[in-house]
Amino acid sequence: MSVAATTDVGVHVKRRGFFQLLFPSVFSGIILGVIGAAVCGIIVSHIVSPPTPDVIDYTNDSTAVAVYAGWTIFFFIGIGAFNGIIKWGFGRKEPTLAEEQDLAGKDQGFWRYFRYTTDHKVVGMQYLATVLFTFLLGSLGAFSIRLEQSQPGALFFTPSTYNTIVGMHGILMIASTIIMVSGPFGNFILPIMIGARDMAFPRLNALSYWLLFTALPVFLSTLFLGGFQTGWTGYAPLADQGGPGQDAYAFTIILFALSTTIAAVNIVTTVLILRTKGMTWGRLPVFVWGVLLSVVLGLTAFPAFFTSQIMVLMDRVFQTSFFIGTMGGSNWVYEHLFWFMGHPEVYVIALPSLAIAAEIASVFARKPLFGYRLMVSGLVGITVLSFIVWGHHLYTSGSEAAIGGPFMLDTELISIPTGVVFLVLVGTLWRGKIWVTVPLLFVVGLLVNFVIGGITGLYLADVPTDEILHGGMFVVAHFHFTLVGSMVFGFMAGFYYWFPKMVGKRLDPFLGKLHFWLFEIGFVGTFSALFYAGLEGEARWQASVPPEYAVPNLIASLFAILIAASVFTLIYNVVMTLVRGEKAEANEWGAKTLEWTVPTPVPLENFEELPVITSDPYNYGEPEAEEATVGAAPAKAELQTEG
Amino acid sequence: MSEATVPETAGGASPARTEPHHLRRAVLLWIVLSILGIAIWLVVAQFILPTEITDAGAFDNLTIVVFTVLAIPVAMFVWVFLGYSLFVFRTRERPTQDGIRMQPRLGVQVGWLGVTSILCLFLVIWGMFGLYQETSAASNDTLIVQVTGQQWLWTFYYPKYQISSAGQVLELPVNQPVQFEVTSKDVLHGFSIQALGVRVDANPGQTTTTQVVTPTAVGDYQVVCVELCGLYHTFMWSAVRVVSQTDFNAWIQSLGGQP
Numbered sequence: 001m002s003v004a005a006t007t008d009v010g011v012h013v014k015r016r017g018f019f020q021l022l023f024p025s026v027f028s029g030i031i032l033g034v035i036g037a038a039v040c041g042i043i044v045s046h047i048v049s050p051p052t053p054d055v056i057d058y059t060n061d062s063t064a065v066a067v068y069a070g071w072t073i074f075f076f077i078g079i080g081a082f083n084g085i086i087k088w089g090f091g092r093k094e095p096t097l098a099e100e101q102d103l104a105g106k107d108q109g110f111w112r113y114f115r116y117t118t119d120h121k122v123v124g125m126q127y128l129a130t131v132l133f134t135f136l137l138g139s140l141g142a143f144s145i146r147l148e149q150s151q152p153g154a155l156f157f158t159p160s161t162y163n164t165i166v167g168m169h170g171i172l173m174i175a176s177t178i179i180m181v182s183g184p185f186g187n188f189i190l191p192i193m194i195g196a197r198d199m200a201f202p203r204l205n206a207l208s209y210w211l212l213f214t215a216l217p218v219f220l221s222t223l224f225l226g227g228f229q230t231g232w233t234g235y236a237p238l239a240d241q242g243g244p245g246q247d248a249y250a251f252t253i254i255l256f257a258l259s260t261t262i263a264a265v266n267i268v269t270t271v272l273i274l275r276t277k278g279m280t281w282g283r284l285p286v287f288v289w290g291v292l293l294s295v296v297l298g299l300t301a302f303p304a305f306f307t308s309q310i311m312v313l314m315d316r317v318f319q320t321s322f323f324i325g326t327m328g329g330s331n332w333v334y335e336h337l338f339w340f341m342g343h344p345e346v347y348v349i350a351l352p353s354l355a356i357a358a359e360i361a362s363v364f365a366r367k368p369l370f371g372y373r374l375m376v377s378g379l380v381g382i383t384v385l386s387f388i389v390w391g392h393h394l395y396t397s398g399s400e401a402a403i404g405g406p407f408m409l410d411t412e413l414i415s416i417p418t419g420v421v422f423l424v425l426v427g428t429l430w431r432g433k434i435w436v437t438v439p440l441l442f443v444v445g446l447l448v449n450f451v452i453g454g455i456t457g458l459y460l461a462d463v464p465t466d467e468i469l470h471g472g473m474f475v476v477a478h479f480h481f482t483l484v485g486s487m488v489f490g491f492m493a494g495f496y497y498w499f500p501k502m503v504g505k506r507l508d509p510f511l512g513k514l515h516f517w518l519f520e521i522g523f524v525g526t527f528s529a530l531f532y533a534g535l536e537g538e539a540r541w542q543a544s545v546p547p548e549y550a551v552p553n554l555i556a557s558l559f560a561i562l563i564a565a566s567v568f569t570l571i572y573n574v575v576m577t578l579v580r581g582e583k584a585e586a587n588e589w590g591a592k593t594l595e596w597t598v599p600t601p602v603p604l605e606n607f608e609e610l611p612v613i614t615s616d617p618y619n620y621g622e623p624e625a626e627e628a629t630v631g632a633a634p635a636k637a638e639l640q641t642e643g
Numbered sequence: 644m645s646e647a648t649v650p651e652t653a654g655g656a657s658p659a660r661t662e663p664h665h666l667r668r669a670v671l672l673w674i675v676l677s678i679l680g681i682a683i684w685l686v687v688a689q690f691i692l693p694t695e696i697t698d699a700g701a702f703d704n705l706t707i708v709v710f711t712v713l714a715i716p717v718a719m720f721v722w723v724f725l726g727y728s729l730f731v732f733r734t735r736e737r738p739t740q741d742g743i744r745m746q747p748r749l750g751v752q753v754g755w756l757g758v759t760s761i762l763c764l765f766l767v768i769w770g771m772f773g774l775y776q777e778t779s780a781a782s783n784d785t786l787i788v789q790v791t792g793q794q795w796l797w798t799f800y801y802p803k804y805q806i807s808s809a810g811q812v813l814e815l816p817v818n819q820p821v822q823f824e825v826t827s828k829d830v831l832h833g834f835s836i837q838a839l840g841v842r843v844d845a846n847p848g849q850t851t852t853t854q855v856v857t858p859t860a861v862g863d864y865q866v867v868c869v870e871l872c873g874l875y876h877t878f879m880w881s882a883v884r885v886v887s888q889t890d891f892n893a894w895i896q897s898l899g900g901q902p
Contacts, residue, residue, distance in 0.1 A: 325848025
């Protein structure tokens with residue numbers, strides 16, 4: 001556990017005893033963070049004058065925000081995020097190789113997962129564990145909802161608890177799905193895929209993960225502060241009303257938006273500058289395209305969400321009135337800011353999952369992609385169009401009837417590039433030598449469900465029909481079909497596909513298939529029933545099911561049992577594999593992208609020699625091309641252009 | 644590898660004569676299943692579409708029927724080719740050979756883009772037509788109802804009679820055009836009467852005017868709040884009674900108004 005001792009005075013590069021292990025690590029971060037939170041909270045609650053009777057009590061809100069800010073800043077001091085900044089910053093001194101490797105977690109064993117480690121593979125695994133954890137939390141919320149909705153009337157929860165559960169389920173799942181691909185796979189797999197030794201900004205990489213980590217306790221604190229009543233959308237002015245639980249929501253979003261923005265900057269830079277020789281834009285694996293476009297979209301979208309929550313906090317803490325109509329504000333400001341993030345966000349989720357599907361379809365059909373350029377242009381088309389469709393969430397907002405037409409056009413146009421993606425995926429499988437594995441099953445599930453999710457979107461994109469469906473269960477079923485049935489299925493495909501590379505062990509394929517079938521059948525059953533309920537007119541966010549919709553809700557709840565069973569199957573499979581799984585091969589599936597050329601576990605710097613690329617990674621069916629994909633690095637080979 | 648050096652094989656041109664003609668089979672299957680799907684939908688739609696008692700609502704139902712009829716062949720195309728691939732081209736073991744190299748020919752690309760664009764254009768034109776139908780202005784005999792949402796109830800005020808409805812019941816005379824002016828006292832609410840095809844947000848500090856609709860059938864319906872508005876959002880609903888003109892007049896009189 002010790003790194004060769006040097007005479008350098010650096011904080012990390014020393015002989016490591018027990019205390020050197022703890023400081024800095026996540027534990028010192030938590031300790032210092034809690035102390036900092038308490039101190040900031042006490043100071044602010046004393047500074048802020050007690051409210052006069054005619055003013056809303058905002059002491060709780062200012063204290064809550066101070067506690068969260070203190071927690072965040074002191075957590076990062078405690079985990080060592082600022083260590084070495086003075087020494088290395090301002091260009092006074094370059095970090096030595098030993099120092100950099102120490103930051104990257106060299107020779108620290110399992111402990112490196114609990115430190116401010118810069119290695120992209122460690123960050124990827126941290127993201128993966130976190131995403132699985134938040135998915136589990138979110139699905140607990142989902143099953144609570146289905147339990148409550150299985151019968152009319154208040155069964156288990158008060159309306160207040162129910163609203164909080166729905167809101168927590170919503171925002172947890174949305175946040176998890178946003179990072180589920182670009183977090184774990186975008187960090188672990190993407191740099192290897194483009195032939196890089198690490199991300200462009202390794203320390204920002206660690207920062208992006210740990211910001212996410214600090215957001216979790218902030219978010220869960222809402223449970224002890226009365227929850228929040230606004231659902232995942234956090235619509236103001238309702239958000240201006242609630243108790244301090246609403247501050248937890250707003251601050252969580254601020255931390256989360258910071259985290260994803262930083263991660264996005266990092267991924268974009270990595271793809272722009274760290275591609276290996278010969279990795280031209282025309283040979284970039286589609287997965288890299290998907291993640292790149294997704295984070296570019298996120299870069300423009302998330303600042304709007306970030307801003308909206310800062311404005312909500314201003315309204316709540318400093319008594320501004322950005323969103324209070326009677327005091328000169330407007331709720332439409334919030335709605336537009338929110339949906340300017342909220343719609344691109346679903347494509348932030350969709351693009352990488354569709355790209356995973358393309359990657360996997362090609363590998364398991366043993367065929368080149370049915371149109372590499374077609375696929376990339378489809379993804380680019382979706383990206384460009386998705387900036388200008390947010391208004392379809394506001395058809396019935398009453399803000400301006402004239403926006404209906406243009407946004408309807410944009411929204412329906414987006415079905416054209418999406419159709420192109422379908423053509424490529426189906427065309428890739430057609431006449432392949434199809435090896436039916438768990439990842440491929442999930443890709444098939446994605447295609448089946450995404451058709452339904454996409455088509456039901458047409459009714460909602462049409463302004464007149466939206467007027468009988470908006471705000472109803474139909475919308476709920478529609479976005480669950482796209483986000484869960486399509487995109488989470490895509491994530492699951494990627495999870496089963498890359499697990500052997502990331503963990504080095506082989507997941508049990510039988511349990512994997514069981515997981516798939518339980519999930520698919522349960523999912524389609526649950527949300528088909530809700531489509532019906534929505535068509536009949538059941539509104540969203542109902543704490544108690546009106547009796548006339550009892551039957552479809554009961555059916556949905558019964559099918560949800562299958563989904564619950566699928567979750568337990570997955571957990572059992574992962575745990576048993578970690579305990580006693582078979583060792584996986586370095587190239588488990590016979591794929592041709594670069595991450596399968598490196599040994600498992602992947603060495604610290606990924607490649608001994610950086611590879612040179614001469615073709616795109618989908619050249620199946622060409623025996624002579626087998627070896628040509630990756631050659632040894634000639635010392636001064638010219639950058640090859642696409643030929 | 645550039646695409647030009649690869650022999651471009653279209654979707655189903657089979658390389659060996661002994662193999663069955665997969666493309667022809669799949670297309671046949673697709674046509675049969677699409678027709679079957681549309682037929683089943685046209686029957687099922689009779690039972691599952693919501694009750695609509697206005698022209699606007701009926702047009703919404705028609706839209707759902709038409710869009711679904713168009714969507715079924717698209718969905719079937721994906722599902723049939725997917726299913727066919729999985730059942731016919733699967734290998735029992737890990738495949739030792741690669742699949743057939745195929746790149747989409749220009750015709751396939753243009754055809755696909757063309758068909759999806761035409762479908763998309765149709766949807767937009769249909770939607771614009773629907774939007775246009777909603778723009779008819781209120782005439783003199785239009786009954787105006789001012790709707791105010793607040794946590795967690797609706798109030799209905801009839802300016803023509805200068806009365807507010809009691810017990811949060813909205814009564815409307817049958818075959819009389821009606822228009823709602825919707826606002827809110829506190830937070831966002833969603834004013835929705837699905838049977839009339841009316842749905843608009845109640846915004847604090849703003850009044851939103853809905854389209855003019857004419858209920859054509861006597862019956863009991865519901866106003867539901869469709870924007871989450873806090874604790875008792877679930878219970879923020881009101882009864883809607885569409886009644887005959889004489890019953891409506893009697894009701895107005897019972898509230899102290901002059902019909």
